[in-house]
Each structure stands twice: as structure tokens, then as C-alpha cells.
Amino acid sequence: MNSQVCVKTALAAVLEELAFMFADPPPLNLPVVIPEALNLVSIHYTGEHEGTVWLLASSAFCLALHENMIGSSDDDTDIENKAADAFKELCNVVTGQMVTMRFGTQCRFTLSIPALRAATAEDWKHIVETCGAEPLYVDQEHFVLVALEEEFQG
Amino acid sequence: MAFNILIVDDSSTVRAMIRKTLVLSKIPLGELFEAGNGAEALERLKTSWVDLVLCDINMPVMSGQELVAHMREDDLLKTIPVAIVSTEGSDERIDELKAMGISAYLRKPFKPEEIGALVLDVLHQEPAP
Helix, strand or coil: CCHHHHHHHHHHHHHHHHHCCCEECCCCCCCCCCCCCEEEEEEEEEECCEEEEEEEEEHHHHHHHHHHHHCCCCCCCCHHHHHHHHHHHHHHHHHHHHHHHHHCCCCCEEECCCEEEEECHHHHHHHHHHHCCCCEEECCCEEEEEEEEEECCC | CCEEEEEECCCHHHHHHHHHHHHHCCCCEEEEEEECCHHHHHHHHHHCCCCEEEECCCCCCCCHHHHHHHHHCCCCCCCCCEEEEECCCCHHHHHHHHHCCCCEEEECCCCHHHHHHHHHHHCCCCCCC
């Protein structure tokens, strides 16, 4: 399976299982709009193979993800940090699923702690260009970009 | 009998998900403690009686595997059951953890009912009617 297809498949499966959110390719007649207030999270994996999983999405997506994962509560203080934490956990689970899908359960990997930062449209375009990534359209509302950058050894 | 459970994960979202699942289950609960890594978990275990530890592997400061190793070297802690809840998929690492005496392993992403079933199984409890 192509690396970008693999990581997109992992993202769609994890979103459905973890947050009951549904990811599909954007409709052909819908232009991709790069979200504002972007967050970027990445995890580097090392072992028999090495690479990085990148995940970019809007703050609105992170809030929706958090709410779907644990529901709203009376204690919605610090909600932006909680949403960011949910986004990091999504990347963690996607990376774990992706390495198993791509390399099997015989390989052993170490995953870095997720690194999160604010991102720009330039980051989005750069990852699209360097990885050949294409966004997914989640719940017919959010464009989410996921990419796998593999490092070839030897 | 009510059970005290320690949830160890660096993600506050995962801790909240597990807490909510346990509260909504019919498992007789005492106190639910939380820790963000293995070192915080050890501190909690020194001061509070815990019947079960639910633990992630990949965490900063001290990993879940290191926490299990520390617990197994401590006469007071080595009999506390530990269930791993992690995204880890490597057969080798899971076998290592089983050899260290973990009671159960659940891979993320998990369904809420899987957490409830795991806790009931490890604590040897029947589901409530």
C-alpha cells in the first residue's frame, strides 16, 4: 500500500473508532480550503524503519475531536489545551496503527512524544508538495491533512 | 467491595475517557486516581492503596514499561495488577510486558465496553445485572 494511502486509511479508521467521526476524500467539486488557525502535530518513529507522521487541522476540528472523544462536561475550562491534547492523542494512535499496517507486528518501533505547534498555510502547502499528501474531509466540515514522510536507510 | 484504580497516561483526554467509562460502568469504584507518567504513578502508589493500574506505555519522564519494572522490584507494589492500554502493536514488546507479569493488554483505539470488560476480568468481577 502506498505510504500516503496507508496513513490516510489509518486516520480514517482511528477517527471512526476513537471519536465516531467520518473521513472521506473531499468531493471532486469542492475546492480544498486551507483552514485558518491551523495546528500541526508530528510524531517521529524509529526502529527498523524511520519516519514522521504529520497531522494538520484547524482549531475548530480539534475542539470537535475533543468533544466527540469525551463529550462536553461542566468543567470546560482550559478547553483549547484539552482540544490540543486530543489532537496529539489522535496523532499518537494513528502513528501506532500506521506502523502496524505498513510494517506488521514483527517490527518494533519507538514513537516520539507528539510535538504540537501552530502552523500556517505555508506549512500545509509544503507538506502537500514534499509528501504528495492529500487532505481528508471529516464529517463534511473539516479539511484534515495527514502525511507520512519516510526516511530511507542505507 | 469498591476498587481504587490508577489511570496512567500522558494524555488528559485518554484519562478523561477512561474515567468517564469507568464511572458509567457498573464496576464498584472507590477512588479514581490519575497520573501523567510512570514517575507520578509511583508517587501515587506510595501514598494510596490501589487495586488496579491502567497504564499507557509511551510517556515522557518514565514509560509504562519502566513503571511495571519498578513495581515488580517493590515488595509492596509487585502484586498490584497492571493492565496496559496503548497504541503499541509490536508482538515483541507485548511479549516482554507479559513476561513482566502484566494482567492484560488493550490496544488503542478502544471501545468503552472493552475497558469495562478488561477491568472486570482483571479484578475477577462478574458484570452487574
